[in-house]
Amino acid sequence: MSGLAVCERNADGVWTLCPSADALSEEAGDAAALSAVVPAEATGRVVIDLRGAGALQTLGVVLLQRCVKTLEARGLEVRLKADADQGRILGALGGVVPEPLVADRSRGLDRVLRGLLSLHEAAIESAWLLRNTLKHSLIQTLRPRGRDDGRMLSQITQIGFDAIPLVALISSMLGLILALQSAPILRMWGQELRVADLVGLSMCKEIGPLLTAVLVAGRSGSALAAEIGTMKLNDELDAMTVMGVDPVGVLVAPRMRAMLLALPLVTLMGDVLGMMGGFFIGTTVLDIAPQQYINQTLEQVPINDVFGGLVKAALFGIVIVTVSAWQGFAASGGASGVGRSTTRSVVYSILWIIVVDAIYTAVDTSLAL
């Protein structure tokens, strides 16, 4: 810093600190180093002579404020000497900034209590939304209108048809993987043919519905949350409400109807393609005769289990639409808020899909026992 500032004592015993332009610049400015140029033996008054420091800018003023504070803390009386322009800038920017107000944010126990309260509110809100959506869906089904059916058809395209390539690819790959993973163990017991049971049952009862629902939650649930969230921020939902149009009927119910139709169908396709993956491994790697594999599958995978999987898919569809719409309606706080809602819609959908799956399986199993 010695090159950036000089500190000398004049005949009256007053210390004068002369910073250069660089000492207050973005490149070399350092308030601590600047105040350290004033020697420790200095007492009484210190004058900071800015006249050699060139034009002052905001950073220079901030550095000076820090330097003055440090020197005053050392018991020195600081004064400034500046030219007219520098004086003007010091007057405009060198004021004491008032302390910011403390934002009232809850912490600790209060925060936990608020969290529980909002959990309670969320439960009520989503239950209300589900009821309202089912009501509108039922009305739209019983009293069909061209517009509602048009919206439903376009949603069937988006939720169902557009998801086919992805679901087909992943389901058939999973069928292949299941068969390959189980083949060595089954071969050890001489039960290669059981690959057909294993792939068929696990695809139809569990993996097919679950996998398809997770993929659809990622594709269509997030789109629903983002659309509703954006519409909310643009006052479009309020516009509908004041017209007397229930946004749930226009935005959510057509998706619910489309989901209840499309998700079980896409799931069924996924089941079949998964079994075809198993068939491919069974007939090529395990040398099972094609007809034998098909017969084994038809014998060991009861139609009830396939149907149960499709019921589960429909339940997952209800979960996806309800959770995603609820997140969309709850969006707040601009673009980042819509992003948060979209992410949450997928995470919460998957969470609730698993919960519903567990409950369904528990009930189903206890009925069977």
Place this chain on the structure above:
Amino acid sequence: MSTTNGTAPIAIRTTGLSCGYDGRVVLQDVNIAVPQGRITCVLGGSGCGKSTLLKTLLMLEPAMGGSIYIGADDMCCCDNARLQVLRRSVGVLFQGAALFNSLTLLENVAFPLLELTELDEAIATETARLKLALVGLAPYAHFLPAEVSGGMRKRCGIARALVRDPAILFLDEPGAGLDPTTSAGLDRMILGIRNRLGTTIVVVTHELPSIHAIADHCIMLAGGRVIAQGTLEQVGASGAPGVREFFERIPPDEPQPTEGLATLLLP
């Protein structure tokens, strides 16, 4: 220009109304009367609660206390079915126009008709075309909201608000973000709607040229209360603190730095 309220019947009246969000009161003890068939401007600086009042009058936010009467009905006490009926007598232009982005201007205007009535689609579309022509947007019927200017979106918003011939039209800052010429065009349109259709219009605004051009009646808000209401002249002459500052554009005193580096300067 301004007229005296005289004996005009009252379209909307509030008594002891309090409004706000999340338990925080923004406006209290609001007692206002909106004369029928006139243009009422709700005035006040930014953040004074104009939009909150509008949202409460539209029942988008529940009132925290008091009553809102449209005709003889208290909106705060009536059931959902009655509220839906009352809402049909109301049209709203939101600040950003709030058009549905995936629909064309024509579909936007026809939307309330198609959703809420059993009208034939051809009739609904024809009615929507008529309203679009009323706001000078007939040639742009098949454009999407993103393909037209901000002023056109506002005009389309007004056409949509007018499509079911509401008795009361609410406009939230119609001139905000528009150039002076477009804004003046909107003002002329608002006057035309009052004169030709006899609609009661409530305009939330803080744009002085608009206020001078269209206001029959004014309600001025400041400090969480209604500080003056009446004709523009009555409000201007009310002497309430804040009124003169608003109309003469007198800014609040800027805080002057009293301490700091400048006090250390040697002469």
